[in-house]
Amino acid sequence: MNSRAGTPLRYRAMYSAIERIQDSVPGQLEITSTGIVHDLVCPVGPHELTVARVNRRMEKAMPDGIMAHTGAPDVAAESHGVLRRPDVMVIAEADMEVPGTFDPRTLIAAIEVVSQSNPDNDWVGKTRDYPLLGIPVYAIFDPRTGTGAVFTDIHPTPDGPRYATRKDFVYGEDVTVAEWTIPTDGLPRYP
Template sequence: MNMAPDDARRGTPLYQAMKEFVESTDGTLPGRFEITKEGIVLDKVSPVMPHTLTALHLRKRLERVMPEELVAHMGEPDVENAPEGIMRRPDIMVIAWADMEGQGSFDPRALIAAIEIVSRSNPDNDWVSKMRDYPLLGVPVYAVFDPREGKGAVLSDIHSTPDGPRYATRKNFLYGEDVTISEWTIATEGLPRYM
């Protein structure tokens, strides 16, 4: 599903209508809807078990090495930048406990990192759309884990380009190697794969 992207920006009535639609479907349909630069996209989370287990492994591994005041949060709320017309919900958000207080969406600039586990049914959402949207939101580190192929990448160092902000640094990894997300290194050994 796609709605006119250019009209979705800068808090227009169309963006508000898309946001209301996304919020009205939350939890009623499989997967979740997010608002991107192209409009509304359905982020299918399947197969559920490898995707969920990967997120749980990563959360636990990160929380063992991060300071107490940080959390690897899974779930609601979304991160939103209404002027850019983007509302996303990363699989895992590295954020300070203090920045989770209050109502409404998280400020994306409060995130230390966004982590996504690639879905089998829509890999371009993680490898293309989110790779574009997260630097626009100001998320300093974006880590992608791909259970389809047992590999991933960590992107950082936002810089300006003619097409808007993009990540300048990309560090690829294979499952089995250690990976550094922001300043914390975790193992990728034993992460589930899609069959």
């Protein structure tokens, strides 16, 4: 990793740039450990329907006090130079009662639905950034292929923290995200 990519000064400069331009560009801007990424996040039905169904299924499986939250705010770690917005964040309600961004170390899991416009952001960038942020479980649902994966067991490597375990699944199978198992049947695919 570029040693300057994660500096607080560089992060603050990128954050300031995003604040200035976010409302004038389509999609979403995030700060990664390697720079700014622009995900067009075209509001396509299959992406949003997958997010909604995964969110609902997680909510049904989880106890009171734990949320499958979609939307703002972001998760950020200035010390690592990363600001991300997972499609679904599994988090305790008590950990949501904070001003500003969520502390990524309070997330139980991050769930992403692969974007048609930038699939490497989910499959490559976030598998690099989420363990760096200390998010213990990362689940990916990919409407392009009808498959996904759950990453767990953060461990140190020469290139920084990485997930040691990857469990692949295909739509139609049950998948376990953190402590909760949900069905994947009926999730839409991209045309």
